[in-house]
Amino acid sequence: QVQLVESGGGLVQPGGSLRLSCAAAGFGLGYYAAGWFRQVPGKDDEGVSCVSSNGGSTYYAESVKGRFTISRDNAKNTVYLQMNSLQPEDSAVYYCAAGYYCSDHVVYDRVPGAWGQGTLVTVSS
Numbered sequence: 001q002v003q004l005v006e007s008g009g010g011l012v013q014p015g016g017s018l019r020l021s022c023a024a025a026g027f028g029l030g031y032y033a034a035g036w037f038r039q040v041p042g043k044d045d046e047g048v049s050c051v052s053s054n055g056g057s058t059y060y061a062e063s064v065k066g067r068f069t070i071s072r073d074n075a076k077n078t079v080y081l082q083m084n085s086l087q088p089e090d091s092a093v094y095y096c097a098a099g100y101y102c103s104d105h106v107v108y109d110r111v112p113g114a115w116g117q118g119t120l121v122t123v124s125s
Contacts, residue, residue, distance in 0.1 A: 001113075004115055005023045005116050006020060012123055014086065014124075019081070019083070023076075024078070029074065029079065033102045034099075035047060038095075039093050047104075050106060051072055064083075067086075069082040094120075099111060
């Protein structure tokens, strides 16, 4: 069964850091680009970051550039999102997806079924 499982979310104070993980099961994540999205209730999904299949190219939304770092370990079938200098506006459910290519900071042509339930990030004092 194709599946992605996100973890690492939680409550953090403004200025703090979190590291999200996205572990793939049922397929080789290393064959695909991977991206992170976030969603706030009542708003559209926002693409956050994307990484090419070999990790050689990374892309970021302007809102997170310089604060977030996407990386991957294909041996572990996992993609990460290191989030630093978090702000309240970063609060959202974060989820990852696998696809065939990055177009700037968004992953496209998603692998059917390759998405998870998301992990909640809350930035608050």
